[in-house]
Every structure is written in C-alpha cells, then in structure tokens.
Amino acid sequence: MKKLTHGKGFWTAIVVVAILSALIQFLISGGTLNSFYVNTIFYIGINIILATSLHLIMGITGQFSIGHAGFLAVGAYASAIMTMKLDLPFPVAILAGGIAAGIAGLIIGIPSLRLKGDYLAIATLGFGEIVRITFLNIDYIGGASGMQVRHLTTWPWLVACVVLTVVVITNFTNSTHGRACISIRENEIAADAMGINTTYYKVAAFVIGSFFAGIAGALYAHNFYIIQPTNFGFLKSFDILIFVVLGGLGSMSGAVIAAILLTIISTFLQDYSETRMIIYSLVLIIMMLYRPQGLMGTKELTSLFKYRGTGKGGMPNDNKQTIA
Amino acid sequence: MEWIQQLVNGISLGSIYALIALGYTMVYGIVKLINFAHGDVFMVGSFVGFYSISIFHLGFFPALLISMAVCAIFGVLIERIAYKPLRNATRIAALITAIGVSLLIEYTTIYARGAQPEAYPDKLLPFKNVEFFGVKISSQSLFILAISILLMILLQFIVHKTKIGKAMRAVSHDMDAARLMGINVDNTISATFAIGSALAGAAGVIFGMYYTKIEPLMGIIPGLKAFVAAVLGGIGIIPGAMVGGLVLGVIESLVSASGYSLWRDGAAFVVLILILIFRPSGIFGKNVREKV
Numbered sequence: 272m273k274k275l276t277h278g279k280g281f282w283t284a285i286v287v288v289a290i291l292s293a294l295i296q297f298l299i300s301g302g303t304l305n306s307f308y309v310n311t312i313f314y315i316g317i318n319i320i321l322a323t324s325l326h327l328i329m330g331i332t333g334q335f336s337i338g339h340a341g342f343l344a345v346g347a348y349a350s351a352i353m354t355m356k357l358d359l360p361f362p363v364a365i366l367a368g369g370i371a372a373g374i375a376g377l378i379i380g381i382p383s384l385r386l387k388g389d390y391l392a393i394a395t396l397g398f399g400e401i402v403r404i405t406f407l408n409i410d411y412i413g414g415a416s417g418m419q420v421r422h423l424t425t426w427p428w429l430v431a432c433v434v435l436t437v438v439v440i441t442n443f444t445n446s447t448h449g450r451a452c453i454s455i456r457e458n459e460i461a462a463d464a465m466g467i468n469t470t471y472y473k474v475a476a477f478v479i480g481s482f483f484a485g486i487a488g489a490l491y492a493h494n495f496y497i498i499q500p501t502n503f504g505f506l507k508s509f510d511i512l513i514f515v516v517l518g519g520l521g522s523m524s525g526a527v528i529a530a531i532l533l534t535i536i537s538t539f540l541q542d543y544s545e546t547r548m549i550i551y552s553l554v555l556i557i558m559m560l561y562r563p564q565g566l567m568g569t570k571e572l573t574s575l576f577k578y579r580g581t582g583k584g585g586m587p588n589d590n591k592q593t594i595a
Numbered sequence: 596m597e598w599i600q601q602l603v604n605g606i607s608l609g610s611i612y613a614l615i616a617l618g619y620t621m622v623y624g625i626v627k628l629i630n631f632a633h634g635d636v637f638m639v640g641s642f643v644g645f646y647s648i649s650i651f652h653l654g655f656f657p658a659l660l661i662s663m664a665v666c667a668i669f670g671v672l673i674e675r676i677a678y679k680p681l682r683n684a685t686r687i688a689a690l691i692t693a694i695g696v697s698l699l700i701e702y703t704t705i706y707a708r709g710a711q712p713e714a715y716p717d718k719l720l721p722f723k724n725v726e727f728f729g730v731k732i733s734s735q736s737l738f739i740l741a742i743s744i745l746l747m748i749l750l751q752f753i754v755h756k757t758k759i760g761k762a763m764r765a766v767s768h769d770m771d772a773a774r775l776m777g778i779n780v781d782n783t784i785s786a787t788f789a790i791g792s793a794l795a796g797a798a799g800v801i802f803g804m805y806y807t808k809i810e811p812l813m814g815i816i817p818g819l820k821a822f823v824a825a826v827l828g829g830i831g832i833i834p835g836a837m838v839g840g841l842v843l844g845v846i847e848s849l850v851s852a853s854g855y856s857l858w859r860d861g862a863a864f865v866v867l868i869l870i871l872i873f874r875p876s877g878i879f880g881k882n883v884r885e886k887v
Contacts, residue, residue, distance in 0.1 A: 335687055337694075382872045388686050389629050393822065394871050397864035400819070404861040505815065509694065516691055545710075548702035555695035560680055563688040 346488025372485020609844020634818015670792025
C-alpha cells in the first residue's frame with residue numbers, strides 16, 4: 272500500500288488547489304466577486320466538508336446516519352462558545368468544535384452502532400432531534416433565539432479545512448482501517464468472521480466523520496453571524512444526506528461534486544424554497560428508482576482516467592450498490 | 596388530582612400516536628420499510644377533514660370517513676408509484692425514497708396552499724367537562740379515546756377475522772411462501788397501505804379537533820413519535836403499536852406535568868434510544884437471531 276503523499280497525483284492536486292484558492296482569494300480581496308458569490312463559495316466549502324464526512328460514515332462504512340446535522344450543531348455551538356464566551360482564537364475554536372462533535376459521535380456511536388440499517392437510521396435521527404431540543408433549552412447559548420457569532424471564517428481557513436478533510440478521509444479510506452470499513456459495508460457478518468473488530472471500526476469511522484462535521488460546524492457558525500437550533504433540524508441532515516446519496520454511496524468525488532452542484536442550485540433557488548424542496552425530493556425519488564447507486568456509483572473521478580482493472584488495490588470497478 | 600388529569604391527556608394523545616403507529620407497524624411488518632411518508636398522510640388526512648368541514652359544511656363523522664377514504668386511496672397511490680418498483684431494491688434505497696416521498700408531499704402542499712396554519716373549527720362536538728371523583732375530564736378526551744379504541748377493535752377484526760387479514764398475516768410471515776399459496780401479494784400489500792393510511796387519516800382529523808391548529812409540516816414530529824411508539828411496542832406487532840402509542844403519550848404528559856414541558860419532544864427520542872439499546876425488539880417483540 273503506497274502512502275497517499277507518495278502518489279503521483281497528490282502533489283499535483285495540492286498545487287492545483289493552492290493556485291485555485293490563491294486566485295479566488297485574489298478575486299475576493301480585489302472585490303471582483305460580490306458578496307453573493309463569496310457566500311456561495313464559502314457555503315460550497317462547508318458543504319464539501321459535510322459531504323465527505325458523511326461519505327466516510329455512509330459510503331465507506333455503510334452505516335446509515337440521518338442525524339448528521341446534530342454533529343454540525345455540536346461543532347457550531349462548541350466553537351461559538353470558545354470564541355464568543357471564552358475569547359479564544361479561531362483555530363482553537365475550530366479544533367474544539369471538531370473535538371466536541373467527535374466526543375458526541377463516540378457517545379452516540381458506541382450504543383447505537385450495535386443497531387443495523389433502519390434502526391440505526393432512526394436512532395441517529397432521534398439523536399439529531401435530541402441535540403436540537405437540548406440546544407433549544409440551554410439559556411447560556413441563547414435558547415431558541417440563537418447565539419450571535421463573529422464573522423471569523425476566512426477563505427484560507429476554509430480551504431485549509433477542506434483540504435485537510437479530504438486528505439485525511441482519502442488516506443483513511445486507503446489505509447488498513449479503511450479496507451476494514453469497506454469490508455463491513457460489503458458484508459458485516461463476513462467481515463466479523465474474517466477477524467475484523469467490526470464495532471471498533473464502525474465507531475472509529477463514526478467518530479472521524481463526526482469530528483469533521485464538527486469542524487464544518489465551526490466554520491458554519493463563524494460564517495453566518497448567528498446560529499439557531501432551528502438551523503440544525505431534520506431538513507439539514509437531509510440536505511447533507513442527499514449530497515452523499517446523489518453523488519453515489521461510496522464515491523468521495525461523487526459526494527464532492529454533488530455538494531458543489533447542489534449548493535449552487537440551492538443558492539439560485541433561495542427565493543423559491545418550496546420549489547427547491549420539490550425538485551430535491553423528486554430528484555431523490557427518481558434517482559432511487561432508476562439509478563440507485565447515485566451519479567458515480569462507487570467509482571472515483573480519478574478512476575475514469577485509468578484503464579479498467581489496472582487500479583491496483585483500488586475500489587471494485589463494478590457499479591453495484593453494495594450497501595445493505 | 597392534576598396528575599390524573601395529565602394521565603387522561605396523555606392517554607388521548609397516546610391514542611393519536613397509536614393510530615399513526617399502527618400504519619407504520621403494519622407496513623413495516625409486511626414490506627420491511629419505514630414509511631416516512633406516513634406522517635404526511637396523517638397531515639393530508641387532517642387537511643381533507645378540515646376542508647370537508649369548512650367548505651362542504653359536513654359534520655365530524657362524515658369528515659372523518661371522507662378523510663379516511665381519501666387517505667386510503669392516497670396511501671395506495673404512494674405505494675404503487677414509489678415503493679412497488681423498489682420492492683427488490685436495497686433497504687437503504689427504499690428508505691431514501693420514503694424520505695423523498697415525505698418531503699415531496701410536504702412541500703407540494705406548501706406550494707399549493709402556502710405554509711400558513713389553519714384553525715380547525717371547534718364546536719364540532721359537544722364540549723363539557725365530566726367529573727369523576729373530583730377529576731375533571733374533558734369530553735373531548737374521552738371521545739378521542741372512544742374513537743381510537745373503536746378503530747383499533749375494527750382493525751383487530753379485519754386482521755384476524757377476514758380473508759384479507761389472513762392474507763396480510765401470511766404475507767408478513769413469508770412473502771414468497773404466501774405467493775406460492777396463491778395469495779395476491781401486490782393486492783395484499785396495497786390493502787395494508789390502504790388500511791394504515793386510513794387510520795392515519797382518522798388520526799389527522801382527531802388531531803386537528805384536539806389541537807385546533809394544522810399546518811403542512813405538522814406530520815413530521817407526530818410521525819416520528821408514532822414511529823417511536825411502533826418501535827417501543829415491537830415493530831410489526833399490531834397490539835404493540837397500540838400499547839407503545841399509549842405508553843409514549845403518557846410519558847410525554849408526565850414529562851410536561853413535571854415542569855419540563857420544553858423537553859417534551861425530546862422525551863420520545865430518549866425513549867427511542869433507550870429502547871433500541873436495551874430491547875431493540877420492543878416490549879412485545881421476540882429476539883430473532885440473524886442467520887447467515
């Protein structure tokens with residue numbers, strides 16, 4: 272197993288991202304992009320982190336979670352407390368958001384990952400609702416009226432977090448641990464029989480996914496001036512879910528592409544939120560009826576440039592939906 | 596004495612949950628699908644009841660019957676269009692479709708009539724407080740309980756004494772064997788959706804009458820809680836859904852009676868997570884070991 276950093280594409284990709292982000296930074300500080308586009312770009316970045324973090328839980332490990340907004344909320348509130356109540360610097364707040372969400376993921380993951388399929392989905396959904404109701408009832412963080420947060424999310428921080436998330440999750444997927452997670456997705460009983468500690472890997476994937484959702488939460492909170500418990504309801508979880516499902520369960524590039532596309536679409540449909548939801552739900556239903564594996568299936572974008580079957584140790588090339 | 600009053604409120608609320616939970620549990624028992632759209636069928640039922648009372652000036656019972664009929668047809672349509680093609684697909688695909696259908700119904704309703712709430716006409720039924728040994732109980736609560744119990748007895752009769760009920764039990768036991776025995780599985784599944792949706796429609800009208808305020812997104816939370824009730828009683832088991840609904844309603848009322856009314860919505864989900872951890876098969880469920 273080659274390390275990711277030794278791969279040929281890795282440094283090329285980093286350089287491309289660096290140049291692109293420098294260009295965008297230049298456009299932002301030069302004032303070429305108006306605030307509408309800047310907001311959209313920031314939102315895309317946050318959604319990419321959310322999509323990849325859920326991709327690790329659902330696409331790689333095959334654990335169905337529909338309470339991801341709960342972790343986003345934990346990260347958002349934890350980081351907002353750091354900057355607004357304790358006056359700590361922003362990087363500490365980002366880290367704190369991630370760690371708080373990771374701990375929440377651990378607390379939720381250990382009991383609920385004993386459950387499978389539908390039951391796990393409902394348990395995570397219940398968890399998301401409990402988080403929302405808890406934040407609604409704590410006066411220290413503003414209760415229902417929400418919490419004022421300074422605007423601290425800057426473009427370099429955002430890019431750094433997105434790159435970090437994508438690199439860590441890709442590396443994890445290609446590591447021994449990632450293989451174990453994929454084997455759990457393919458067949459949990461068989462993985463167990465092969466000596467894989469399924470509970471450990473499921474919880475590990477869940478905690479890593481929650482950690483990055485928490486980081487996204489920190490960026491989210493410091494981008495929107497105010498956070499309210501209503502921002503983190505079931506619909507937010509659903510928004511994240513649709514990125515992963517539409518992109519293809521098991522494809523990171525699919526999730527990223529879906530996050531970018533859907534964020535752009537939803538920004539332009541901002542004033543027609545009902546229409547947006549009708550389109551979303553129709554797309555989801557039609558997708559499940561005619562192409563249940565999503566846009567990319569389990570393929571990655573990079574595999575399109577490779578010859579079939581040469582991807583040594585890569586993802587299986589068949590485009591089957593493999594999630595239980 | 597106030598506690599007993601809260602208990603009665605809890606039972607009325609619980610019987611609404613139970614009516615919705617029955618649809619969840621029947622559908623899950625037969626096709627192993629969490630029908631997320633069920634809460635929205637409940638919402639549609641509530642609106643059908645509202646319009647038949649306010650526009651066509653019908654009484655409570657005709658409105659209840661119309662709402663049940665419309666919901667039954669609606670449930671069958673959902674099943675035929677969205678779920679039937681996915682019967683052999685993965686569980687996750689079916690679950691995501693169900694979420695999609697749920698959102699489609701909600702936002703199409705908002706698109707069609709706006710998101711503003713509607714006030715249910717009161718004075719549909721004679722309203723007076725009945726006193727039992729110094730405990731004041733509103734006649735509405737008793738009425739709700741009576742209708743729910745009646746519908747549940749009717750359901751038990753259908754499931755245990757009629758041919759379609761027998762077919763439903765057979766299909767939920769083993770779909771392939773039932774098909775080999777000459778049971779029309781598709782029709783049986785549609786009948787299950789029809790009955791479950793009719794109960795949800797009835798629950799919608801009762802809910803509207805009890806809480807007097809209805810809106811297009813009202814189905815989400817009662818729907819989720821009814822699902823909790825179904826899991827609590829043991830999903831797929833009809834008496835379990837009834838008991839689960841009542842227990843959940845009582846728990847919620849007791850939580851608000853103890854002064855934590857803001858946490859009321861959270862209580863249901865705490866119950867859900869506890870039951871899933873300690874007894875995932877529910878109160879009435881049997882433990883089934885997974886076979887390879």
